[in-house]
Amino acid sequence: MNTHSSFNKEIMGTAVRDACRKLDPRTQLRNPIMFIVYIGAIITTWFTVRDFVQVVGQPAFFTLQITLWLWFTVLFANFAEAVAEGRGKAQANALRSTRSQTKAKKVVSGRTTLVDAVELRKGDVVLVEVGEFIPGDGEIIEGMASVDESAVTGESASVIRESGGDKSSVTGGTRVLSDWIKIRITANPGETFLDRMISLVEGAKRKKRPMKLP
Incomplete structure (x- = not known):
């Protein structure tokens, strides 16, 4: 990013x-x-x-x-x-x-189809391989990978994410550095972490209100 x-x-x-x-x-x-x-x-x-x-x-x-x-x-x-x-x-x-630019390998009946990340819906399954961006918030259901989360956490060190346990959650906009993982999407468009970040950034200015004089 x-x-x-x-x-x-x-x-x-x-x-x-x-x-x-x-x-x-x-x-x-x-x-x-x-x-x-x-x-x-x-x-x-x-x-x-x-x-x-x-x-x-x-x-x-x-x-x-x-x-x-x-x-x-x-x-x-x-x-x-x-x-x-x-x-x-x-x-x-x-x-x-x-x-908007992130693509996703959507898995349907064992086959992968390339779609825009914004088209993904809750419950969809995607395959993310080394060097690719994770297209949306989700839970890993298969595989294990090293993930660069610096775009959302600011931490330069990569983390290990794998299916099962408390290390299975992944965030859209992060990048897989090694291996591959299958992810079940857990958030619809407009509800992802990136969407919330955009809303917070853009909403900061709108929240300001003029001081009311008596």
């Missing part, structure tokens, strides 16, 4: 633009603490401009410094949030791509 660095140029460029768009007061209302900093930045800016006019182009440097620091804090917070959102979107796209 492809990952996206925090310093990806496309993500960083988009984050800079989004950081400026987030200066909209309606967006700032979503974070009460940063909204207070935002209001403070506006107030100190007004004082700085007032002092500049009243003292003939010589603003109070203390007020100017406070103003600059407050605006820096607001913009940096917006930028950090925009980077996180960009990474989340990239991760969701990568997960969706993995799910």
Whole structure:
């Protein structure tokens, strides 16, 4: 599975633009603490401009410094949030791509048929051989294999999965490194671990709500 660095140029460029768009007061209302900093930045800016006019182009440097620091804090917070959102979107796209591009060897009456992973349903049996991605969440019913689960757990070390016992569960999107296994699918499309991860990533932004003023 492809990952996206925090310093990806496309993500960083988009984050800079989004950081400026987030200066909209309606967006700032979503974070009460940063909204207070935002209001403070506006107030100190007004004082700085007032002092500049009243003292003939010589603003109070203390007020100017406070103003600059407050605006820096607001913009940096917006930028950090925009980077996180960009990474989340990239991760969701990568997960969706993995799910849609994965093929499965569906076993029917002893014969295997190549189908798209998204066509699998609960109860289907699939054969996964060395080098192939596991097409969906399931239970191993035959065979034993070394599985790379780094895509979902972050752990680089492979694990052994085999039929029977507490090591028979496998997750869609992981990859078989050795041997082969037959798997009975246990989740329908939309209910798999990858689907839940995509929903969590995409839902993080939607869960944010503006602060309600009294």
